[in-house]
Amino acid sequence: MKILVYIQRDGDSIGRNSIEALAGAQKFAAELSGEVMAVCLDSSLTEKLTGYNISEVITVSHDGLNTYSPLHFTAAMEQVIADVSANVVVFGHTYQVRDWAPRLSARLNAPFISDCVDADGSTGLTGIRQVYQGKINTNISAEGLVLMSFQSGAFRADSVETGSAAARTMDVDLSSVPATIRPGERFKESKGGVDLTRAEVVVSVGRGIGKEENIPLVKDLKESLGAELGSSRPVVDYGWLPHERQIGSSGQVVTPKMYLAVGISGAIQHQVGMKGSDNIVAINKDPNAPIFEIADYGVVADLFEILPKLSQSIKDYKS
Numbered sequence: 001m002k003i004l005v006y007i008q009r010d011g012d013s014i015g016r017n018s019i020e021a022l023a024g025a026q027k028f029a030a031e032l033s034g035e036v037m038a039v040c041l042d043s044s045l046t047e048k049l050t051g052y053n054i055s056e057v058i059t060v061s062h063d064g065l066n067t068y069s070p071l072h073f074t075a076a077m078e079q080v081i082a083d084v085s086a087n088v089v090v091f092g093h094t095y096q097v098r099d100w101a102p103r104l105s106a107r108l109n110a111p112f113i114s115d116c117v118d119a120d121g122s123t124g125l126t127g128i129r130q131v132y133q134g135k136i137n138t139n140i141s142a143e144g145l146v147l148m149s150f151q152s153g154a155f156r157a158d159s160v161e162t163g164s165a166a167a168r169t170m171d172v173d174l175s176s177v178p179a180t181i182r183p184g185e186r187f188k189e190s191k192g193g194v195d196l197t198r199a200e201v202v203v204s205v206g207r208g209i210g211k212e213e214n215i216p217l218v219k220d221l222k223e224s225l226g227a228e229l230g231s232s233r234p235v236v237d238y239g240w241l242p243h244e245r246q247i248g249s250s251g252q253v254v255t256p257k258m259y260l261a262v263g264i265s266g267a268i269q270h271q272v273g274m275k276g277s278d279n280i281v282a283i284n285k286d287p288n289a290p291i292f293e294i295a296d297y298g299v300v301a302d303l304f305e306i307l308p309k310l311s312q313s314i315k316d317y318k319s
């Protein structure tokens with residue numbers, strides 16, 4: 001079983017989603033007794049990739065791949081997949097992948113199990129994805145060549161196994177690809193440069209804050225921690241914070257080192273956006289709040305008592 005992972009560049013480095021997808025592929029490969037390979041369309045990523053536990057890094061260099069082009073990416077990947085006789089092609093579920101992987105799926109007549117939160121190789125090739133707004137998981141099995149993408153946070157980037165991989169470059173023929181699609185300016189999800197997906201610490205506020213006038217309490221805490229501010233959906237629906245702060249199935253998906261949930265119950269639609277965080281701390285006055293089921297540290301308390309003291313203690317500690 002050959003598992004080929006597509007590595008997407010983000011800025012000057014490998015995209016976090018791609019590292020997570022690589023970690024997922026390694027787990028999947030162990031269950032399937034398979035072999036993991038990686039393909040990148042950018043030679044600046046090759047050296048870093050050879051430090052992971054994969055059998056081979058394939059670098060495809062071609063002028064037509066220097067900027068994003070769904071037609072060129074599709075044609076190049078089609079040739080790589082044929083060259084290595086891949087059985088499974090794994091992607092991080094990014095906006096870019098969402099744009100061109102379905103095209104590749106159609107071209108290859110291969111099923112695309114998209115937006116998976118896990119994969120199970122113990123009973124064949126099975127992708128696990130959420131349905132009904134994250135209320136239940138469904139297992140989708142497929143045979144033959146299969147494309148699969150993993151949701152951000154499905155696997156932990158720091159669980160990727162390191163090792164030593166061989167590297168080679170591959171030439172592709174893109175001469176017959178029409179230049180009918182040209183990239184525009186790159187889409188940025190958040191206005192004003194807010195990208196919660198890169199934050200190391202997120203302090204997130206929920207309906208428990210009661211009213212807009214109380215939001216500064218949470219802002220004070222996030223500033224003392226040097227964190228980014230996130231929120232649950234009701235806080236956005238009420239207009240207390242802009243949508244770019246929303247975390248969850250209809251907001252951003254974050255995986256910080258610490259996620260501090262303040263007055264958030266932990267509905268599944270919220271969990272989808274933060275359960276991949278390294279450490280989850282929850283402050284909630286209800287000991288039965290679902291957030292405590294996934295929290296590493298839980299504080300059962302009235303946030304209006306805790307927050308001012310917590311902010312002050314952190315400031316004292318730092319000074």
Ligand SMILES: Cc1cc2nc3c(=O)[nH]c(=O)nc-3n(C[C@H](O)[C@H](O)[C@H](O)COP(=O)(O)OP(=O)(O)OC[C@H]3O[C@@H](n4cnc5c(N)ncnc54)[C@H](O)[C@@H]3O)c2cc1C
Nearest residue numbers: 206207208232233248249250251263264265270285286303
């Ligand atoms: C299609 C769809 C998409 C959705 N997408 C999202 C999404 O992207 N993100 C999202 O967050 N939600 C989303 N939701 C909404 C989701 O179902 C929940 O309604 C929402 O997450 C609840 O937000 P909350 O935890 O802030 O509020 P609540 O569920 O009302 O929880 C408030 C919590 O605050 C606690 N609390 C109250 N007062 C205090 C106090 N003084 N001190 C301490 N704790 C206190 C309460 O005990 C309670 O647990 C979506 C729903 C649907 C149907």
